[in-house]
Amino acid sequence: MPKISKEEALARRNEIIDACEELYRAESYHDITMTQVASRVSFGRANVYNYFQCKDEILLALLQREHELWAASLRRLEKRGPLDDVDLAEGLAQSVDERTQMLKLLAMNLYDIEQNSRLDNLVEFKHVYGDAMGELCRLIAASKPQWSEERMNRFVFAFMPLLHGVYPYAFHSEKQLAAMEAAGITPPGLTIYDIVRDASLKLLQED
The missing domain is CATH 1.10.10 (Arc Repressor Mutant, subunit A)
Known part of the structure; x- marks a missing residue:
């Protein structure tokens, strides 16, 4: 070159x-x-x-960029100061709703992308992924200073898997919609924002 x-x-x-x-x-x-x-x-x-070297490495770089942008959104949310549960849940939902590509990659193609990428690229992504989790913890800690480490972990390790699975519940292909109609299943019609807001609020308020 x-x-x-x-x-x-x-x-x-x-x-x-x-x-x-x-x-x-x-x-x-x-x-x-x-x-x-x-x-x-x-x-x-x-x-x-x-x-x-391959499309998977490009998509991994895209996923890394999406996590960097999400972390930046979390930092902006933290600067608003301590938030009540409703405002925090709504802020989290908004930050995630802006990152549709991140959610799609996490839900649909993460395993193949990681398996087919070189180790150095994957390590770089994992650093950024870890940084985003750190931003999430700092945001929650600012509004929930009374939480113990165990309580924080309960939230984080319920919230993060939610991000890995929410996309297919909000977006359906025409074929999937046709199959659901034939099977007598009515799509819930919920958005990513709706799902993440409601789930976050429950996680924040549980004992």
């Missing part, structure tokens, strides 16, 4: 991630190819492989 500035290298990396995100919004995980991603960037297609 010709020598370029760090700024240009970062811009190219982000352009690749943006291109893959656009594809992920429109197509299934299995249909996305590196050729498709490369066709959407402004520089030489072969250069894509200088940044990522």
